[in-house]
Amino acid sequence: MQDKNRLVIIGDGFAAAVTAIHLLRKGFAADSLTIIGAGSLGKGNAYGCASPFFRLNVREDLPIVFSEDPLHFARWAKANIDDPEVKTSAGFFYRRADFGRYISELITAEEGFDQIQRIQSKVCALNQANGLWKLDTTDGRFIYAEKAIIATGNSPPTWPCSIHTENSEQASTRMIENPWAGHYLSSISAEERIVLLGGGLTALDTIYALAAQGHRGLITIVGPRSLFPPTQAPWARQKQPNWPDKLSPAKLVRFMRQYLPPAPTTSTEWQSAWEELRPNLNTIWQEFTPHQRQSLFKRLGWAWSLYRFRASPQTIKAYEQLKANHQVQFAVGRAKQVECSESAITVQLNNGKRIQGDRIINCTGVGKDVFLNQLVTAAIAIPDPLGHAIAVNTNLNVLKPDQQAWNTLWMLGPATMGSLGDVIAASAISKQAEQLAYQITGALNKPFGREEEKALNSTYLDL
Template identity: 25%
Template sequence: MKYDVAVVGAGFSAIAATINLLRLLPASSRIAVVGDDPGFGRGTAYRSEFYQHRLNVPAARMSIYPDQPEDFLDWLAEAGREVGGGDFASRSDFGLYLRDRLAALLRDRANRPRVDFIKSRAIGCIDISPSTTLIRLVDNDELAACHTILCLGVGTAPLPVPADAIAASIRTKIVDNPWRLGWLTQVGRDDRICMLGSGLTMVDQVLALRARGHRGTVDVLSRRGLVPHPHLDQPTPPVAPQLPDTTQLSALLQAIRHEVRQGAPWRSVLDGLRPQTQRLWQQLSVAQKGRFLRHALAWWTVHRHRLAPDVGREFQTLIDDGTVKVHAGYLQRIEASGAGALITYRSRGSAEMNRIGADWIVNCTGMERAGIRHSPLLQTMAQRGLLQGDPLGLGVVVDDRAHLVAADGRVHPHIFAVGALTAGRFWEITAVPDIRVQAQAVASEIAQAVSIGAAA
């Protein structure tokens, strides 16, 4: 059977695309959703059951529908949660909200497209013709679709040292992907933990450890030793910064700093910048984007992706009482030491070598920025020239309507990417407020094409 649309993926991008397709496509059409995650729609972000794993965006901005901003707040009220628009709901509640909204649309069988949820993994693309994409699944099945939406997310970054710098005997004490939360159950109450990476994932993991009764020390190592800032209890309104008409990164950053020095709260300035971020990013040359990633990204991330205020307070208490120690430096090697590990790092800004002893090493370095390395599907497509990896490792090359671009520059009019895979083009496209807009636009374009085809 040939589907009108194949959605490949199982996280927020996939569920946002599917929900919009269900609302927009004619009832006669057929959708296949190929995902390998049991909790469809939750992905890494929204499958946590732990209450302190909270959204980092206020509830008022987390509706799945950009044109119905109150929808998540309505769900929270119906579910009896006392969460206001400026509050930070739990990520597990957001996962339940997504599930409920999908289920409600699926109930109306008579008036909606047919949807087949296929629990599998897409591993290759066999053919692309002007009217059909043929996708190979892991169990050797094939799937044909007129339109395809790739919602694959990006993988988890590997440890920031080569494999031969890690003693083989301690491999079992290294947690490569902390989002498989099972590792928490193996940690002893007084075990020493070393977290590599100091962003939101690290904070989540530290708080989950504490909630499970862990009382040992936690050393955190990252190149700059920067940790995320909290949101304020009483947020200040956005202030759109006055930016010069320039495509120079340094001039833009200077203008933003100037606005803050003039007295605007930095959170307001960053929030005010957000509607312009995609445009500003697109004006930069590849070299300037590379400079941003090398020199400014760590600062951007800790200011832009903030903690819920009470989560920030809880984490700060652990820093203040010495439970959590943050180190700035470069990981050199990981050796076995007794029953644990010895981590050697070079301090930032000096040649001094330091050591951290740990029973567990947890990779919290975050999202993979290696383009397509994490995905056999994307790799096989790239080998056949069907797509290009982004030159800076930020997903794949797409045009301004998220169509995939082939190696020879041709645009695939029927193949789209949604979410962080398109960060090379849009940059600010890794969180719900941006992905939902993109998912809706892609679904609308497909619905229009399907309706025209049906009428012809």
């Protein structure tokens, strides 16, 4: 048996770094902490990107790491980032890579950082062995731990349809399966016909980067709707909605429809009302049964993704420019098959349409986490109500097949969405990290309860 670690964090992105910061600040011994992941600590899929055109989709006061100092990033950014394009009428929208640099600097400056053990690998299995957690890594190591936190984030996108290729070398340049880091962008020549599968924020990031590098070819967006998320407006919460009692999914949708003003979704008025609705939605979600959550997600899921994740004004401006040049078009439908030949890419849609291009970029969003699947197969965990990840309780404890909580295994980050609601943005994850650090270190000398949650909520209002 190799060294026993007291607490292991599985994953090395934003959630892992922020959890480590909060644990150390609450007195957790740094030499009892191990972080496993193959990347650069704190950056992960969102902030480890290469492209300077991938921006945060929220203004500078919203990515909060410390509840006692919500404007820490805004101040750091002002002092440390040189970005002539940052200012817009809706606030300052910084580059994601600069936010990654901020998190990296925070964690490396933390007292005790040097004593944290880092293992540059990935965990492929987690099992119980004599009361400890046994972690198998992809490079053949076994690690034993008393406690473990799963912080594996959003799994990178995988092709949503069947793929046929004549030549794998051609396919590797013509077909971009995971575009999140943006490394592929510099190899695109200006006249290429680009096909984007999916019409969300990743597609918009790509469009912004292509516009900035002077792209002249046609960009076709394949998706079920010919709509992009709106631009961020300078919204501000003015009042609290008076939610009705005994909400059902249908009543919730009705109330939200009535509450939202008859104004464009790009307006400050509409977005302020939308943001007034949001802070209560996680509690409401958690009170719904699994069946109600599935039905709400089916009804509202697409509209939620569209309006919840609005884009930075810089990104939308670039898109508007290409649109004005007639360089972007939508092809409504779902991809059934992609063929890659020597001369072109052909996408076959479910409605019979065929789209051709020189390169295809997969912007269809989060893939399946095979590591979480292993936990279900090994009967360590159960699927969450949406079947997207594994189930946790409100204290972030992973649930066993008998619905009881593991008191030595937690999960935080976007994979908790099916159980807890909208936990995707950086500040929602920071709130979970702070809550978890309180629990693990016992810094409150009592269990973390609703009162403490309310106090954290009052800072992390922007979730």
